[in-house]
Structure formats: C-alpha cells, structure tokens
Amino acid sequence: MLAAARTLVCRDLRVALRRRSDVATALLFFVVVTSLFPLGIGAEPNQLRAIAPGVIWVAALLSSMLSLPRLFEADHADGTLEQMLLGAAPLGVTAAAKALAHWLVSGLPLALIAPLLALQYDLPAELYGVLVLSLLLGTPVLSLIGAIGAALTLGLRGGGVLLALLVLPLYAPVLIMGAGAVEMAAAGLGGHGQLLILGAMLIVAAAFAPWATAAALRIASE
Amino acid sequence: MLEARDLECERGGRILFQNLSLRLSSGDLLRIAGPNGSGKTSLLRILCGLLTPTAGEVRWKNTPIGSLKEEYSREIVYLGHAPAVKDELTARENLEAGCALAGLAVAADAIRGALVEFSIPEKPLRQLSQGQRRRAALARLRLSASVPLWLLDEPFAALDAGAAELTKGLIREQVERGGAVVYTTHQDAGLRDSRVLEL
Numbered sequence: 108m109l110a111a112a113r114t115l116v117c118r119d120l121r122v123a124l125r126r127r128s129d130v131a132t133a134l135l136f137f138v139v140v141t142s143l144f145p146l147g148i149g150a151e152p153n154q155l156r157a158i159a160p161g162v163i164w165v166a167a168l169l170s171s172m173l174s175l176p177r178l179f180e181a182d183h184a185d186g187t188l189e190q191m192l193l194g195a196a197p198l199g200v201t202a203a204a205k206a207l208a209h210w211l212v213s214g215l216p217l218a219l220i221a222p223l224l225a226l227q228y229d230l231p232a233e234l235y236g237v238l239v240l241s242l243l244l245g246t247p248v249l250s251l252i253g254a255i256g257a258a259l260t261l262g263l264r265g266g267g268v269l270l271a272l273l274v275l276p277l278y279a280p281v282l283i284m285g286a287g288a289v290e291m292a293a294a295g296l297g298g299h300g301q302l303l304i305l306g307a308m309l310i311v312a313a314a315f316a317p318w319a320t321a322a323a324l325r326i327a328s329e
Numbered sequence: 330m331l332e333a334r335d336l337e338c339e340r341g342g343r344i345l346f347q348n349l350s351l352r353l354s355s356g357d358l359l360r361i362a363g364p365n366g367s368g369k370t371s372l373l374r375i376l377c378g379l380l381t382p383t384a385g386e387v388r389w390k391n392t393p394i395g396s397l398k399e400e401y402s403r404e405i406v407y408l409g410h411a412p413a414v415k416d417e418l419t420a421r422e423n424l425e426a427g428c429a430l431a432g433l434a435v436a437a438d439a440i441r442g443a444l445v446e447f448s449i450p451e452k453p454l455r456q457l458s459q460g461q462r463r464r465a466a467l468a469r470l471r472l473s474a475s476v477p478l479w480l481l482d483e484p485f486a487a488l489d490a491g492a493a494e495l496t497k498g499l500i501r502e503q504v505e506r507g508g509a510v511v512y513t514t515h516q517d518a519g520l521r522d523s524r525v526l527e528l
Contacts, residue, residue, distance in 0.1 A: 110429055111429050111430050111432060114425070114426050114429035114430060115426070115429075115430065117426075118415070118418070118422070118426040121417070121418060121422065122415055122417045122418065125417040125418075125453065126417055181415075184411070185411050185412065185413060185414065185415065185416070186409050186410070186411025186412060186413035186414075187413045187414070187415065189379060189407065189409050189411075189413065190407075190413045190427060190430055190431070191430060192379060193377060193378070193379070193402045193405065193407055193431070194399070194402060194430045194431060194432070195399055195402060195403050195430070195431055195432025195433075196399065196430075196432070197398075197399055201430075328379060329379075329380055329381065
C-alpha cells in the first residue's frame with residue numbers, strides 16, 4: 108500500500124522534473140507578486156515590515172493555488188486516473204500521495220525561498236525561522252484542501268475560476284494563523300500558539316482531506 | 330468468477346442497455362461487439378467498477394464488487410481507451426509505476442523483457458508515435474499473468490499487424506491459463522471467442 112503511494116509520489120516528481128516550466132511558473136509568480144508590493148507601496152521600512160508576513164502568505168497561497176487545476180487534469184486526460192481508482196491501495200492513500208507530490212513541487216520551494224523575499228521587506232532576520240516554519244506547516248494544508256477542490260472541479264469547463272472560489276475561503280484560516288504567527292513573533296510574543304494551531308490544522312487535514320478528495324474523484328470519473 | 334445481473338445503463342438521458350446479464354467463468358473469452366455509442370465502454374466500466382449501473386449489480390465470486398473495492402481491483406486489469414501512460418516518462422518508468430499502482434510486484438528483468446517483446450524504445454513517450462504509446466500500455470498485459478480477469482477496451486485500436494498479433498497471443502495465453510478476458514471491438518479480431526455479446 109505504501110509502496111504504491113511512494114511510487115506515485117516519485118512518478119509525479121519525475122513528471123514535474125521533466126516539465127520544469129510548470130514548477131518554475133508558480134515559483135516565479137510568488138517571487139514577482141511579493142516583489143511588486145514594495146515597488147507599489149514605496150520604501151517606507153516600517154510599513155513594509157508591517158505588511159511583510161501578510162503579503163508573503165497571500166502570495167504563497169495564490170501561487171500554491173495556481174498549479175491546482177492541473178493536479179488531476181493530466182491524470183484524467185491520459186487515463187491514469189482510472190488506474191488510480193482501480194489501484195491496489197485505497198483511493199484515500201492515493202489522493203494523499205498526490206497532495207504530497209503537489210506540496211513537494213509547489214509548497215516546499217516557496218517556504219525555502221521565503222527568507223530571500225523577506226529581505227525586500229526588511230523583515231528582521233530572527234523572524235525568518237518563524238516565517239519558514241509557518242509556511243512549512245501551512246502550505247501542506249493548502250495542498251490537501253486544494254486537492255479536494257481540484258477533484259470536485261475535475262472535467263468542468265472554466266473549472267479554474269470555480270476552484271478558486273471554492274478553495275480560497277477554506278484557505279482563510281491557514282492564512283490568518285500563518286501570517287499571525289509571524290506578526291506575533293515580530294511583536295515579541297513568540298507566535299507558538301499560531302504555529303501549534305497550524306500543526307493541528309495539518310494533522311486534521313491530512314487525516315480527512317484525502318478521503319474527501321477520493322470521494323470527489325469517484326464522482327468526477329463516473 | 331464474474332456475474333452481472335440485470336444491468337441497466339443510462340447515459341445522458343438515453344438508455345444504452347437493459348436487463349443485461351452475463352456470467353464469466355475461468356477460461357472464458359467474451360467479446361463485446363456493437364456500433365459506436367452502443368455502450369461497449371460503459372459496460373466495461375461497469376464491470377470493472379468505475380461506473381455504477383442504473384440498475385442491477387456485478388458480483389465477483391458471489392460478492393458484490395461494490396463491497397470488495399480494492400480487493401476486486403487487485404483481481405482485474407482494465408485497459409481503457411486512453412493508454413494510461415505519462416508522456417513525460419519512458420515506457421519502463423510507466424510500466425513500473427503502473428504495476429506498483431496495481432499492486433503487482435514485478436522484477437526489473439520482466440519489465441525489460443516485456444519492452445523488448447513489444448519493441449518499445451527507451452525514450453520519453455512524448456517522442457514516440459501513437460501506436461508505440463499504445464504498445465507501451467499493452468506491455469502491461471505481459472506482466473499481468475497472475476491477474477485472473479482482463480477487461481480490455483478496443484485493445485487492437487492503433488496497433489500494427491505485429492503488435493495486434495502479439496496482443497492476441499497474450500489474450501490466448503491468458504485464456505489457456507484459466508483466466509478470463511472481456512474485450513470490446515468493432516470488427517471480429519479472429520480470436521476464438523467463447524461468446525459474443527452484441528449491444
């Protein structure tokens with residue numbers, strides 16, 4: 108069962124590696140959006156420092172959503188989705204593997220380059236740890252919830268916009284806690300509470316979201 | 330092995346078939362024939378559990394397939410219209426992933442052998458032709474000898490004579506081995522079908 112999940116993650120990573128443009132687009136989007144804000148708002152360090160956590164988190168959220176429509180679309184088109192539905196492992200496990208692969212490609216890189224982008228906002232270096240940690244805990248939740256939306260809108264025309272409408276409200280708690288953690292840490296209050304809540308969200312999402320995705324995939328493939 | 334009772338299928342407000350019953354036992358080769366749009370693919374998808382029939386049920390060894398889930402999935406190979414291969418990967422990588430997903434433990438040698446037999450070059454499938462892609466999908470049958478039931482949708486589409494012969498050979502072997510095969514096709518493929526179902 109886990110062998111099937113591991114194979115699926117490896118396969119998706121290999122496909123992503125051979126289609127680097129998709130990965131690069133999401134990452135560049137993140138870089139460009141976060142770079143536009145300082146240009147638009149002006150170089151007022153205090154203001155930039157104040158908006159940094161929120162802007163970086165919103166950009167990460169949008170960028171992670173950018174690649175969601177493609178999560179199951181290619182599998183649906185080339186027939187591999189049917190093979191996943193008929194796989195030896197329970198479909199929930201397969202869906203979790205897909206979400207994990209999505210996170211490795213579109214969430215993890217964001218978390219890793221976030222400190223570099225925080226430089227533009229003059230964010231104090233001691234906050235980098237909290238920023239990266241909040242993204243490391245929060246972006247997997249985005250992938251897990253996003254997978255439900257991607258499965259629900261699979262095969263629909265104009266599904267991309269619908270997907271955004273479905274998923275963005277569900278992303279709100281993650282955004283509040285993620286950006287909140289960094290703001291709290293900036294205020295000298297640590298931000299541990301928010302990080303713990305993010306961790307709890309991740310556990311709950313990891314336990315339940317794949318099964319919801321699986322149910323949606325079954326409906327979409329009928 | 331497989332038994333379908335009073336199946337009814339409705340797609341887009343039109344009833345494709347009604348009161349369809351069939352029974353497959355070991356060594357059976359069933360051909361589903363019929364014109365385009367007559368419901369061949371839908372029937373096959375119902376038999377493998379991808380589609381729920383409007384009425385009736387499918388049983389595997391006397392248990393409804395709905396309650397067997399993955400247990401039933403492990404007993405079948407379904408090759409659909411779409412070849413179920415990734416264009417970015419090579420045929421070997423596709424086969425490895427396909428077998429792992431289906432829960433088949435296959436040795437690297439067996440995979441290499443299947444690729445040589447179907448003469449598929451070691452390149453990403455994007456660089457190969459439609460027929461070669463189809464071969465890459467069918468090569469999985471060579472590795473599925475341990476699976477009792479094969480459900481094949483248009484297995485001979487887009488194949489040249491050589492590959493079609495190879496596939497027919499695999500189907501014959503499966504039937505002689507005591508497995509069962511259900512396949513759809515427009516025209517008679519020249520296999521010794523034990524039964525033909527006209528839709």
